Amino acid sequence: MSQRVYQIGVIGAGVMGERMMNALRTHQTFRIAAISDVSAERAQEAAKLSGDVPWYTDHRELLKNEELDAVYLAVPPKFHHAIALDVLAHKKHFLCEKPLANSLEEAEEMLQAAKDAGVVHAMNFPTYYQAIFPELKRRLEELGQIRRIDILTHFHQWPRPWQQTPWLSGREQGGFIREVLPHFTHLTYALFGDLEVIRSEVDYPADQEACETGVSAVLRLADGTPVTINGLAGIAHQEHLDYRIYGTKGTLSLQNWTNLFVGKDNEAPSPVDIPLIDRLAHLLDEFAQAIEGQEARLVTFETGVKVQKVLEDLLGSH
Ligand SMILES: NC(=O)c1ccc[n+]([C@@H]2O[C@H](COP(=O)([O-])OP(=O)(O)OC[C@H]3O[C@@H](n4cnc5c(N)ncnc54)[C@H](O)[C@@H]3O)[C@@H](O)[C@H]2O)c1
Structure with a gap:
């Protein structure tokens, strides 16, 4: 040190x-x-x-x-x-x-x-620097063949009640696609390598200045494994974030940033205790x-550009 x-x-x-x-x-x-x-x-x-x-x-x-x-x-x-x-x-x-x-x-x-x-x-x-990251990486080996990764980001309200800053609700630089999804596309990149947007549908309100209210998208890893994104804001549901990796022998589900659940066969998923680190x-x-x-161990701007490419492709910015 x-x-x-x-x-x-x-x-x-x-x-x-x-x-x-x-x-x-x-x-x-x-x-x-x-x-x-x-x-x-x-x-x-x-x-x-x-x-x-x-x-x-x-x-x-x-x-x-x-x-x-x-x-x-x-x-x-x-x-x-x-x-x-x-x-x-x-x-x-x-x-x-x-x-x-x-x-x-x-x-x-x-x-x-x-x-x-x-x-x-x-x-x-931040997820890259939590104990959760090496735990996910280690457990990938137990999953058998990976069939699909599902990213779900649901918000009762966007921006959240604790984030009431005007830029976060605007289309120009706000919205949960720009603000939250980069964490999960980076996590996917860090665990599995390159990913590409195949198709993306974004829902916008009538107000041209306001950010998106929904997204559904399909991406693929370099080996063809599908990655789906299901994002919604303004629904009668508590905020829920779920990053799921489905394999033939096991399933991992990272919920609300820090709660990991492991699924096997036809059993109910069980929680895994992971220490929170600073x-x-x-x-x-x-x-x-x-x-x-x-x-x-840093996320450099090289990776930042890759995450940005996925982000802009999701938004159809080109
Ligand atoms: N890594 C994470 O987990 C994480 C979490 C939240 C936000 N963020 C990111 O952090 C950044 C800031 O987000 P935030 O939630 O703190 O926003 P915020 O609106 O709370 O704060 C932004 C601050 O920047 C100031 N500012 C604006 N323009 C400036 C300028 N030209 N020069 C100096 N100061 C200026 C504003 O006055 C404000 O104090 C964004 O890029 C956001 O995506 C990252």
């Missing part, structure tokens, strides 16, 4: 920025050195909680700090690209929120800029290791 302390600048102090800053404040390898948010109130409040560090309402002011080793970006997706190019022009190691960008072209430009800058680039896909601290450990020049 690293002995050095890295100075990190945080851009975006909203719901996710605050979560990551909580992890950064207690992490032994990173120190929050400066914060930027277009909301002066949020930036100032977060700076106070981080030991009265400097705060800005313009990220370009933050980037003038030559002491910064790294930047973490957690602003709404349509602002990722422009800010990312500024961060990378300053050659800072870069941890970016998902989805990487708001279009495939933007994501590809960000990957190219990160390569040109020669810095560490990484994204935050996933953000785990990601930060890996990020620090990569900055040190060591081998690290």
Whole structure:
């Protein structure tokens, strides 16, 4: 583990920025050195909680700090690209929120800029850093021939009651396809490799500005295994997320992010106890290791571009 302390600048102090800053404040390898948010109130409040560090309402002011080793970006997706190019022009190691960008072209430009800058680039896909991931991977061997993967994302209300931010309800950069499905398409990619969208039907309300209310899609893994997506919002049902892998000898069902059930033969699925680990601290450990020049387990922008391609194909953006 690293002995050095890295100075990190945080851009975006909203719901996710605050979560990551909580992890950064207690992490032994990173120190929050400066914060930027277009909301002066949020930036100032977060700076106070981080030991009265400097705060800005313009990220370009933050980037003038030559002491910064790294930047973490957690602003709404349509602002990722422009800010990312500024961060990378300053050659800072870069941890970016998902989805990487708001279009495939933007994501590809960000990957190219990160390569040109020669810095560490990484994204935050929390399930990858939970104990659940190696558990799923290990149990794949018990499933026999994999017949299908079903991804179900059902929301009583979108945006959820705790996420009432206007951008999340808009078609331009919000909706559960952009916000939630990348977690599951990334999980599929990390477990099985490339996947391709075969067909996708998205339901939209009459309001042209409003995000989708449903999606049903079929994708395929490189070996032809089908992957289905069944997403709905605005239904009389409690939020339910279910990632299911069906095999000839067993079934795995990951429900609501952390609850794993294993099915065998014709028996009722049984729950598996999995310890919860501090996933953000785990990601930060890996990020620090990569900055040190060591081998690290990161989701890079290369993978971010692949996840973006699936996302834009689901939305029919091309
Ligand atoms: N990895 C995860 O599990 C996870 C979870 C939630 C959100 N996210 C992602 O994190 C990002 C932020 O989401 P959120 O829920 O925190 O949104 P949010 O609306 O709660 O916060 C966004 C913040 O960014 C600020 N902002 C907007 N434009 C800015 C700019 N140009 N410069 C600086 N600050 C700016 C806003 O004032 C706000 O404080 C999104 O990409 C979202 O998809 C990831």
